[in-house]
Amino acid sequence: MAKRGGKNLLALVALVTIGGLVAIFGGPLDVSARLLNFAMLTEPKLIKEAHAYIDERTDGRQAACLYVVNCDGGSARLTLVSDLATWNLEDTKRDIWRRGSSGFCPGRTTNIGLQLIPEPGAQPDVESHMLSRWSFFNDRFIPRSGRFQSGAFSDKDWEPCTLERALIRSTPSLNPQTPPPVSAGH
Helix, strand or coil: CHHHHHHHHHHHHHHHHHHHHHHHHHCHHHHHHHHHHHHHCCHHHHHHHHHHHHHHHCCCCEEEEEEEEECCCCCCEEEECCCCCCCCHHHHHHHHHHHHHHCCCCCCCCCEEEEEEECCCCCCCCHHHHEEEEECCCCEEEECCCCCCCCCCCCCCCCCCCCCCCCECCCHHHCCCCCCCCCCCC
16 A cells, blocks of 8 residues: 555656646746746846846957847848937837737747857857847847757848947946946946
8 A cells, every 4th residue: 555655646646746837847836937938028128138248158358249130121130239228119019019910020030139259369259149039038148059948040041240330348437338247236
């Protein structure tokens, strides 16, 4: 009888574990986390996470161009953000919301992305880190291709990143548009 109780307990633990994983990664908790992260996304958060991506994934000597989805032509394409002061995140979020909820603006294009380019004197980073996309699940930039999560950057051509166009710089003094990284304690 004790063996049978042990098997039942093991089956119950396995069932609870599987149910918990489904609830976290495919159920209401996953959707709630994505919606909360979407609602709380701000321009300073994007810039802070772009700096974090450069610091954590590269040698820190990379600049980045910021791209956002554009739906003017009916299908999704990436547009280079040329000026942080005139770019409106709320307009971008409106298009992202419509893409996710109504099939508006189809295409294999990320909603928000970064393309890295080496700072003067630095080497290009590994190819898998050069393109990244914003993940509403992770609430940060992640490499376009990775072991567990991957996705399209864009299925259409985009304006290539150059140092002159890079708004996010590893050395903020190189570009007056880039606000300095925000420390975790402030």
